Amino acid sequence: MLERLVVGLGDRAYPIWIGHGILDRLGEALQAVEFPKKLAIVTNSAIADHYGELVQQALVDSGFAVSIIILPDGEEHKNFITLQKIFDQLIEQGFDRSSGLLALGGGVIGDMVGFAAAIFLRGIAFAQVPTTLLAQVDSSVGGKTAVNHPLGKNLIGAFYQPRHVHIDVATLATLPNREFAAGMAEVVKYGVICDREFFNVLSEQREALCQQDPEALIRVVKKSCQIKANVVEIDEKESSFRAILNFGHTFGHAVEALAGYGAYRHGEAVAIGMVVAAEISRRLDLCSQQDVSAIRELLISFGLPVDPPTYSVADYIQAMQRDKKVSEGILRLVLNRGIGDCLIQEVPGLDALLTDTLKAGISRG
Numbered sequence: 027m028l029e030r031l032v033v034g035l036g037d038r039a040y041p042i043w044i045g046h047g048i049l050d051r052l053g054e055a056l057q058a059v060e061f062p063k064k065l066a067i068v069t070n071s072a073i074a075d076h077y078g079e080l081v082q083q084a085l086v087d088s089g090f091a092v093s094i095i096i097l098p099d100g101e102e103h104k105n106f107i108t109l110q111k112i113f114d115q116l117i118e119q120g121f122d123r124s125s126g127l128l129a130l131g132g133g134v135i136g137d138m139v140g141f142a143a144a145i146f147l148r149g150i151a152f153a154q155v156p157t158t159l160l161a162q163v164d165s166s167v168g169g170k171t172a173v174n175h176p177l178g179k180n181l182i183g184a185f186y187q188p189r190h191v192h193i194d195v196a197t198l199a200t201l202p203n204r205e206f207a208a209g210m211a212e213v214v215k216y217g218v219i220c221d222r223e224f225f226n227v228l229s230e231q232r233e234a235l236c237q238q239d240p241e242a243l244i245r246v247v248k249k250s251c252q253i254k255a256n257v258v259e260i261d262e263k264e265s266s267f268r269a270i271l272n273f274g275h276t277f278g279h280a281v282e283a284l285a286g287y288g289a290y291r292h293g294e295a296v297a298i299g300m301v302v303a304a305e306i307s308r309r310l311d312l313c314s315q316q317d318v319s320a321i322r323e324l325l326i327s328f329g330l331p332v333d334p335p336t337y338s339v340a341d342y343i344q345a346m347q348r349d350k351k352v353s354e355g356i357l358r359l360v361l362n363r364g365i366g367d368c369l370i371q372e373v374p375g376l377d378a379l380l381t382d383t384l385k386a387g388i389s390r391g
Protein backbone atom coordinates (compact mmCIF):
# COMPACT_ATOMS: atom_id res chain seq x y z
CA MET A 27 0.00 0.00 0.00
CA LEU A 28 1.43 3.38 -0.99
CA GLU A 29 -0.31 6.57 0.12
CA ARG A 30 0.63 9.91 -1.38
CA LEU A 31 0.03 13.46 -0.21
CA VAL A 32 1.23 16.77 -1.56
CA VAL A 33 2.29 19.78 0.47
CA GLY A 34 0.85 22.50 -1.76
CA LEU A 35 3.31 25.34 -1.65
CA GLY A 36 3.27 26.51 -5.27
CA ASP A 37 6.66 26.18 -6.92
CA ARG A 38 7.99 24.61 -3.68
CA ALA A 39 5.25 21.96 -3.48
CA TYR A 40 6.48 18.46 -2.71
CA PRO A 41 5.15 14.92 -2.36
CA ILE A 42 4.95 12.77 0.76
CA TRP A 43 4.99 9.03 0.15
CA ILE A 44 3.77 6.83 3.01
CA GLY A 45 3.91 3.04 3.04
CA HIS A 46 5.21 -0.13 4.66
CA GLY A 47 8.44 -1.50 3.15
CA ILE A 48 8.94 1.30 0.61
CA LEU A 49 12.59 2.22 1.26
CA ASP A 50 13.52 0.35 -1.92
CA ARG A 51 11.33 2.79 -3.90
CA LEU A 52 13.31 5.83 -2.77
CA GLY A 53 15.25 6.02 -6.05
CA GLU A 54 12.04 6.07 -8.06
CA ALA A 55 10.60 8.77 -5.81
CA LEU A 56 13.68 10.99 -6.06
CA GLN A 57 13.80 10.57 -9.83
CA ALA A 58 10.18 11.73 -9.97
CA VAL A 59 11.15 15.06 -8.35
CA GLU A 60 14.35 15.34 -10.42
CA PHE A 61 16.52 15.22 -7.31
CA PRO A 62 20.26 15.88 -7.86
CA LYS A 63 22.19 12.80 -9.02
CA LYS A 64 25.04 13.42 -6.60
CA LEU A 65 23.88 13.23 -3.01
CA ALA A 66 25.00 12.57 0.55
CA ILE A 67 22.95 10.49 2.95
CA VAL A 68 23.33 12.20 6.34
CA THR A 69 22.50 10.01 9.31
CA ASN A 70 23.92 8.67 12.59
CA SER A 71 25.64 5.36 13.28
CA ALA A 72 22.60 3.71 14.97
CA ILE A 73 20.36 4.40 11.98
CA ALA A 74 23.11 3.64 9.46
CA ASP A 75 23.50 0.19 11.03
CA HIS A 76 19.83 -0.55 10.40
CA TYR A 77 19.08 1.19 7.11
CA GLY A 78 22.24 2.77 5.67
CA GLU A 79 23.13 0.01 3.22
CA LEU A 80 19.57 -0.60 2.09
CA VAL A 81 19.01 3.08 1.31
CA GLN A 82 22.40 3.53 -0.34
CA GLN A 83 21.88 0.46 -2.54
CA ALA A 84 18.36 1.55 -3.55
CA LEU A 85 19.78 4.87 -4.68
CA VAL A 86 22.83 3.45 -6.45
CA ASP A 87 20.51 1.03 -8.32
CA SER A 88 18.57 4.04 -9.57
CA GLY A 89 21.71 5.75 -10.86
CA PHE A 90 22.54 8.12 -7.99
CA ALA A 91 26.13 8.76 -6.85
CA VAL A 92 25.90 8.38 -3.11
CA SER A 93 28.17 9.07 -0.14
CA ILE A 94 27.34 8.75 3.56
CA ILE A 95 28.01 11.25 6.33
CA ILE A 96 27.69 9.88 9.87
CA LEU A 97 26.93 12.28 12.73
CA PRO A 98 26.91 11.69 16.49
CA ASP A 99 23.53 10.62 17.89
CA GLY A 100 21.43 12.71 20.26
CA GLU A 101 19.66 16.02 20.88
CA GLU A 102 22.78 17.27 22.68
CA HIS A 103 24.56 17.21 19.29
CA LYS A 104 21.94 19.35 17.51
CA ASN A 105 24.28 22.32 17.31
CA PHE A 106 26.82 24.23 15.21
CA ILE A 107 29.66 21.83 15.99
CA THR A 108 27.78 18.99 14.31
CA LEU A 109 26.66 21.22 11.46
CA GLN A 110 30.30 22.03 10.80
CA LYS A 111 31.06 18.31 10.44
CA ILE A 112 28.53 18.14 7.59
CA PHE A 113 30.07 21.14 5.83
CA ASP A 114 33.62 19.79 6.27
CA GLN A 115 32.72 16.60 4.43
CA LEU A 116 30.64 18.29 1.73
CA ILE A 117 33.50 20.63 0.89
CA GLU A 118 36.13 17.86 1.02
CA GLN A 119 33.98 15.75 -1.31
CA GLY A 120 33.45 18.58 -3.81
CA PHE A 121 29.73 19.05 -3.34
CA ASP A 122 28.39 21.94 -5.40
CA ARG A 123 25.04 23.58 -6.01
CA SER A 124 23.90 20.73 -8.22
CA SER A 125 24.23 18.22 -5.35
CA GLY A 126 21.71 17.26 -2.67
CA LEU A 127 21.38 16.02 0.91
CA LEU A 128 19.20 13.23 2.19
CA ALA A 129 18.26 13.22 5.88
CA LEU A 130 17.94 9.62 7.07
CA GLY A 131 16.81 9.55 10.70
CA GLY A 132 14.69 11.21 13.35
CA GLY A 133 13.91 14.85 13.94
CA VAL A 134 17.39 15.71 15.14
CA ILE A 135 18.97 14.57 11.88
CA GLY A 136 16.11 16.04 9.80
CA ASP A 137 16.28 19.49 11.43
CA MET A 138 20.08 19.68 11.15
CA VAL A 139 20.31 18.38 7.59
CA GLY A 140 17.52 20.71 6.49
CA PHE A 141 19.37 23.67 8.00
CA ALA A 142 22.66 22.53 6.44
CA ALA A 143 20.92 22.32 3.06
CA ALA A 144 19.40 25.77 3.56
CA ILE A 145 22.74 27.48 4.12
CA PHE A 146 25.36 25.39 2.27
CA LEU A 147 26.29 27.39 -0.83
CA ARG A 148 23.18 29.47 0.08
CA GLY A 149 20.86 26.55 -0.52
CA ILE A 150 20.95 23.07 -2.05
CA ALA A 151 18.21 20.46 -2.47
CA PHE A 152 17.33 18.09 0.36
CA ALA A 153 14.94 15.21 1.01
CA GLN A 154 13.59 13.69 4.21
CA VAL A 155 13.56 9.96 5.00
CA PRO A 156 12.19 10.01 8.56
CA THR A 157 12.76 6.90 10.67
CA THR A 158 11.16 7.85 14.00
CA LEU A 159 7.42 8.16 14.53
CA LEU A 160 7.94 11.77 15.60
CA ALA A 161 9.76 12.62 12.39
CA GLN A 162 7.18 10.76 10.28
CA VAL A 163 4.19 12.58 11.78
CA ASP A 164 5.73 15.99 12.28
CA SER A 165 9.33 17.11 11.77
CA SER A 166 9.88 15.85 8.20
CA VAL A 167 6.98 17.97 6.93
CA GLY A 168 6.73 21.74 6.84
CA GLY A 169 10.27 22.99 6.44
CA LYS A 170 11.20 24.14 9.95
CA THR A 171 14.94 23.48 10.20
CA ALA A 172 17.23 24.49 13.04
CA VAL A 173 19.90 23.81 15.63
CA ASN A 174 19.63 24.49 19.36
CA HIS A 175 21.35 27.19 21.42
CA PRO A 176 22.33 26.27 25.01
CA LEU A 177 19.72 28.79 26.19
CA GLY A 178 16.86 27.73 23.94
CA LYS A 179 15.53 25.19 21.44
CA ASN A 180 15.79 25.67 17.69
CA LEU A 181 16.83 29.29 18.11
CA ILE A 182 19.00 29.31 14.99
CA GLY A 183 17.40 28.01 11.83
CA ALA A 184 15.50 28.66 8.63
CA PHE A 185 12.26 27.80 6.89
CA TYR A 186 13.43 25.56 4.07
CA GLN A 187 11.23 22.94 2.42
CA PRO A 188 12.41 19.47 1.33
CA ARG A 189 11.89 18.24 -2.25
CA HIS A 190 10.44 14.92 -1.12
CA VAL A 191 9.38 13.16 2.10
CA HIS A 192 9.63 9.36 2.07
CA ILE A 193 7.93 7.65 5.03
CA ASP A 194 8.40 3.92 5.52
CA VAL A 195 6.57 2.90 8.70
CA ALA A 196 8.39 -0.46 8.63
CA THR A 197 11.45 1.39 9.96
CA LEU A 198 9.59 1.86 13.24
CA ALA A 199 10.10 -1.86 13.99
CA THR A 200 13.61 -1.10 15.30
CA LEU A 201 12.62 2.04 17.20
CA PRO A 202 12.85 1.82 21.02
CA ASN A 203 9.44 2.01 22.78
CA ARG A 204 10.40 5.25 24.48
CA GLU A 205 10.93 6.91 21.08
CA PHE A 206 7.67 5.53 19.73
CA ALA A 207 5.84 7.05 22.71
CA ALA A 208 7.59 10.39 22.12
CA GLY A 209 6.18 10.43 18.58
CA MET A 210 2.67 9.77 19.88
CA ALA A 211 2.83 13.03 21.85
CA GLU A 212 2.87 15.05 18.61
CA VAL A 213 0.05 12.88 17.23
CA VAL A 214 -2.10 13.56 20.32
CA LYS A 215 -1.28 17.25 19.79
CA TYR A 216 -3.07 17.23 16.40
CA GLY A 217 -6.19 15.76 18.02
CA VAL A 218 -6.22 18.36 20.79
CA ILE A 219 -5.66 21.40 18.56
CA CYS A 220 -7.99 20.60 15.70
CA ASP A 221 -9.69 17.21 15.57
CA ARG A 222 -11.72 15.75 18.45
CA GLU A 223 -12.65 12.67 16.39
CA PHE A 224 -8.97 11.93 15.69
CA PHE A 225 -8.26 12.30 19.43
CA ASN A 226 -10.93 9.65 20.13
CA VAL A 227 -9.61 7.35 17.40
CA LEU A 228 -6.18 7.41 19.04
CA SER A 229 -7.54 6.02 22.24
CA GLU A 230 -9.58 3.36 20.36
CA GLN A 231 -6.56 2.39 18.23
CA ARG A 232 -4.00 2.44 21.04
CA GLU A 233 -3.40 -1.29 21.02
CA ALA A 234 -3.08 -1.57 17.22
CA LEU A 235 -0.72 1.40 17.14
CA CYS A 236 1.52 0.08 19.91
CA GLN A 237 1.57 -3.32 18.19
CA GLN A 238 2.65 -1.42 15.04
CA ASP A 239 -0.16 -2.73 12.89
CA PRO A 240 0.93 -1.38 9.47
CA GLU A 241 -2.52 -0.19 8.41
CA ALA A 242 -3.20 1.57 11.71
CA LEU A 243 0.22 3.22 11.55
CA ILE A 244 -0.19 4.36 7.96
CA ARG A 245 -3.64 5.81 8.71
CA VAL A 246 -2.36 7.78 11.70
CA VAL A 247 0.82 8.97 9.97
CA LYS A 248 -1.16 10.03 6.89
CA LYS A 249 -3.77 11.91 8.93
CA SER A 250 -1.02 13.66 10.93
CA CYS A 251 0.87 14.70 7.79
CA GLN A 252 -2.38 15.90 6.21
CA ILE A 253 -3.22 18.08 9.21
CA LYS A 254 0.31 19.50 9.30
CA ALA A 255 0.38 20.11 5.53
CA ASN A 256 -2.97 21.94 5.70
CA VAL A 257 -1.64 24.28 8.39
CA VAL A 258 1.68 24.89 6.62
CA GLU A 259 -0.08 25.62 3.33
CA ILE A 260 -2.04 28.40 5.04
CA ASP A 261 0.88 29.95 6.98
CA GLU A 262 4.24 28.53 5.91
CA LYS A 263 6.42 30.94 7.89
CA GLU A 264 4.35 31.12 11.07
CA SER A 265 3.15 34.68 10.75
CA SER A 266 0.35 33.57 13.10
CA PHE A 267 -1.87 30.50 12.41
CA ARG A 268 0.97 27.96 12.13
CA ALA A 269 1.76 28.58 15.80
CA ILE A 270 -1.10 26.21 16.71
CA LEU A 271 1.41 23.41 15.94
CA ASN A 272 3.36 24.77 18.90
CA PHE A 273 0.73 23.64 21.44
CA GLY A 274 2.61 22.38 24.52
CA HIS A 275 5.94 23.57 23.14
CA THR A 276 6.52 26.81 25.08
CA PHE A 277 6.65 24.91 28.34
CA GLY A 278 8.03 21.75 26.66
CA HIS A 279 11.01 23.57 25.15
CA ALA A 280 11.67 25.16 28.57
CA VAL A 281 11.77 21.67 30.10
CA GLU A 282 14.23 20.48 27.43
CA ALA A 283 16.57 23.43 27.90
CA LEU A 284 16.41 23.47 31.72
CA ALA A 285 16.97 19.72 32.06
CA GLY A 286 19.82 19.77 29.52
CA TYR A 287 19.21 18.63 25.92
CA GLY A 288 18.67 14.90 25.70
CA ALA A 289 17.47 14.35 29.29
CA TYR A 290 13.88 14.46 28.04
CA ARG A 291 12.89 13.34 24.57
CA HIS A 292 11.29 16.23 22.69
CA GLY A 293 7.96 14.37 22.61
CA GLU A 294 8.12 13.72 26.34
CA ALA A 295 8.69 17.40 27.07
CA VAL A 296 5.83 18.29 24.73
CA ALA A 297 3.54 15.82 26.55
CA ILE A 298 4.31 17.59 29.85
CA GLY A 299 3.90 20.97 28.15
CA MET A 300 0.51 20.02 26.70
CA VAL A 301 -0.84 19.07 30.12
CA VAL A 302 0.44 22.36 31.56
CA ALA A 303 -1.14 24.28 28.65
CA ALA A 304 -4.41 22.38 29.14
CA GLU A 305 -4.39 23.15 32.85
CA ILE A 306 -3.82 26.86 32.14
CA SER A 307 -6.67 26.68 29.62
CA ARG A 308 -8.91 25.17 32.31
CA ARG A 309 -8.00 27.93 34.74
CA LEU A 310 -9.02 30.45 32.04
CA ASP A 311 -12.35 28.60 31.54
CA LEU A 312 -11.43 27.52 28.03
CA CYS A 313 -11.76 23.83 28.77
CA SER A 314 -13.14 21.56 31.46
CA GLN A 315 -11.46 19.44 34.10
CA GLN A 316 -12.71 16.44 32.11
CA ASP A 317 -10.80 17.66 29.02
CA VAL A 318 -7.57 18.06 31.01
CA SER A 319 -7.97 14.56 32.43
CA ALA A 320 -8.72 13.05 29.01
CA ILE A 321 -5.56 14.60 27.52
CA ARG A 322 -3.49 13.52 30.49
CA GLU A 323 -4.85 9.96 30.48
CA LEU A 324 -4.35 9.49 26.74
CA LEU A 325 -0.72 10.60 27.02
CA ILE A 326 -0.14 8.31 30.00
CA SER A 327 -1.73 5.41 28.10
CA PHE A 328 0.99 5.78 25.46
CA GLY A 329 3.68 5.67 28.16
CA LEU A 330 4.43 9.40 28.27
CA PRO A 331 5.40 11.51 31.29
CA VAL A 332 2.95 14.27 32.17
CA ASP A 333 4.31 15.80 35.38
CA PRO A 334 6.64 18.82 35.13
CA PRO A 335 10.12 18.46 36.62
CA THR A 336 10.82 20.68 39.61
CA TYR A 337 12.35 24.00 38.59
CA SER A 338 11.40 27.38 39.97
CA VAL A 339 8.63 29.33 38.28
CA ALA A 340 11.19 32.08 37.65
CA ASP A 341 13.41 29.62 35.74
CA TYR A 342 10.45 28.36 33.73
CA ILE A 343 9.27 31.87 32.89
CA GLN A 344 12.78 32.96 31.87
CA ALA A 345 13.14 29.94 29.58
CA MET A 346 9.63 30.43 28.17
CA GLN A 347 10.46 34.03 27.30
CA ARG A 348 12.95 32.70 24.72
CA ASP A 349 10.09 31.14 22.76
CA LYS A 350 9.80 32.21 19.12
CA LYS A 351 6.21 33.29 19.69
CA VAL A 352 7.48 36.18 21.83
CA SER A 353 6.96 39.41 19.94
CA GLU A 354 7.85 42.87 21.26
CA GLY A 355 8.57 41.18 24.58
CA ILE A 356 5.10 39.66 24.84
CA LEU A 357 4.70 35.91 25.07
CA ARG A 358 1.64 34.29 23.52
CA LEU A 359 0.55 30.77 24.37
CA VAL A 360 -1.39 28.19 22.40
CA LEU A 361 -4.36 27.18 24.55
CA ASN A 362 -6.97 24.50 23.94
CA ARG A 363 -10.66 25.29 23.70
CA GLY A 364 -12.05 21.96 24.81
CA ILE A 365 -10.55 19.18 22.71
CA GLY A 366 -10.39 19.70 18.94
CA ASP A 367 -10.03 23.48 18.90
CA CYS A 368 -7.43 25.99 20.08
CA LEU A 369 -6.44 29.63 20.10
CA ILE A 370 -3.26 31.66 20.42
CA GLN A 371 -3.30 34.42 23.01
CA GLU A 372 -1.39 36.52 25.44
CA VAL A 373 -1.99 35.37 29.03
CA PRO A 374 -2.00 38.21 31.54
CA GLY A 375 -0.82 37.04 34.96
CA LEU A 376 1.00 34.02 33.54
CA ASP A 377 3.47 33.98 36.45
CA ALA A 378 0.67 33.56 38.97
CA LEU A 379 -1.19 31.02 36.84
CA LEU A 380 1.93 28.95 36.37
CA THR A 381 2.78 29.23 40.06
CA ASP A 382 -0.69 27.92 40.98
CA THR A 383 -0.54 25.18 38.35
CA LEU A 384 2.87 23.91 39.43
CA LYS A 385 2.13 24.27 43.15
CA ALA A 386 -1.17 22.43 42.94
CA GLY A 387 0.26 19.69 40.76
CA ILE A 388 -1.91 19.03 37.76
CA SER A 389 -5.18 17.73 39.00
CA ARG A 390 -6.06 14.20 37.96
CA GLY A 391 -9.76 15.06 37.71
Ligand SMILES: NC(=O)c1ccc[n+]([C@@H]2O[C@H](COP(=O)([O-])OP(=O)(O)OC[C@H]3O[C@@H](n4cnc5c(N)ncnc54)[C@H](O)[C@@H]3O)[C@@H](O)[C@H]2O)c1
Nearest residue numbers: 072132133134135157158160161164165170197200201292
Ligand atom coordinates in the same frame (compact mmCIF):
# COMPACT_ATOMS: atom_id res chain seq x y z
N1 LIG B 1 11.06 20.63 12.27
C1 LIG B 1 9.94 20.34 12.92
O1 LIG B 1 8.85 20.71 12.52
C2 LIG B 1 10.03 19.52 14.17
C3 LIG B 1 8.86 18.94 14.68
C4 LIG B 1 8.95 18.16 15.82
C5 LIG B 1 10.19 17.94 16.41
N2 LIG B 1 11.30 18.49 15.87
C6 LIG B 1 12.61 18.20 16.45
O2 LIG B 1 12.84 16.80 16.30
C7 LIG B 1 13.75 16.37 17.32
C8 LIG B 1 13.24 15.10 17.96
O3 LIG B 1 13.19 14.11 16.97
P1 LIG B 1 13.06 12.56 17.35
O4 LIG B 1 12.06 12.42 18.43
O5 LIG B 1 12.87 11.86 16.09
O6 LIG B 1 14.44 12.23 18.04
P2 LIG B 1 15.86 11.75 17.44
O7 LIG B 1 16.06 12.27 16.10
O8 LIG B 1 16.86 12.05 18.49
O9 LIG B 1 15.68 10.16 17.34
C9 LIG B 1 15.44 9.44 18.51
C10 LIG B 1 16.42 8.25 18.67
O10 LIG B 1 15.99 7.18 17.82
C11 LIG B 1 17.09 6.69 17.04
N3 LIG B 1 16.46 6.19 15.81
C12 LIG B 1 15.92 6.89 14.80
N4 LIG B 1 15.29 6.08 13.95
C13 LIG B 1 15.44 4.83 14.41
C14 LIG B 1 14.99 3.57 13.97
N5 LIG B 1 14.19 3.44 12.93
N6 LIG B 1 15.36 2.48 14.68
C15 LIG B 1 16.12 2.60 15.81
N7 LIG B 1 16.56 3.77 16.29
C16 LIG B 1 16.20 4.88 15.60
C17 LIG B 1 17.98 7.89 16.88
O11 LIG B 1 19.29 7.48 16.58
C18 LIG B 1 17.85 8.54 18.26
O12 LIG B 1 18.72 7.92 19.18
C19 LIG B 1 13.88 17.52 18.29
O13 LIG B 1 15.10 18.16 18.09
C20 LIG B 1 12.73 18.43 17.92
O14 LIG B 1 13.01 19.77 18.24
C21 LIG B 1 11.24 19.27 14.77
Ligand SMILES: O=C(O)C(=O)C[C@@H](O)[C@H](O)[C@H](O)COP(=O)(O)O
Nearest residue numbers: 164168170179180268271272275350
Ligand atom coordinates in the same frame (compact mmCIF):
# COMPACT_ATOMS: atom_id res chain seq x y z
O1 LIG C 1 6.02 22.77 12.50
C1 LIG C 1 5.75 23.56 13.40
O2 LIG C 1 5.40 24.72 13.18
C2 LIG C 1 5.82 23.13 14.81
O3 LIG C 1 5.72 23.94 15.71
C3 LIG C 1 6.01 21.68 15.07
C4 LIG C 1 6.65 21.36 16.41
O4 LIG C 1 6.24 20.05 16.77
C5 LIG C 1 8.18 21.34 16.37
O5 LIG C 1 8.69 20.85 17.57
C6 LIG C 1 8.86 22.62 15.97
O6 LIG C 1 10.22 22.40 15.71
C7 LIG C 1 8.80 23.67 17.06
O7 LIG C 1 9.06 24.87 16.45
P1 LIG C 1 9.73 26.11 17.17
O8 LIG C 1 9.51 27.20 16.18
O9 LIG C 1 8.99 26.35 18.45
O10 LIG C 1 11.14 25.78 17.40
Ligand SMILES: [Zn+2]
Nearest residue numbers: 212275292296
Ligand atom coordinates in the same frame (compact mmCIF):
# COMPACT_ATOMS: atom_id res chain seq x y z
ZN1 LIG D 1 7.39 19.34 18.45
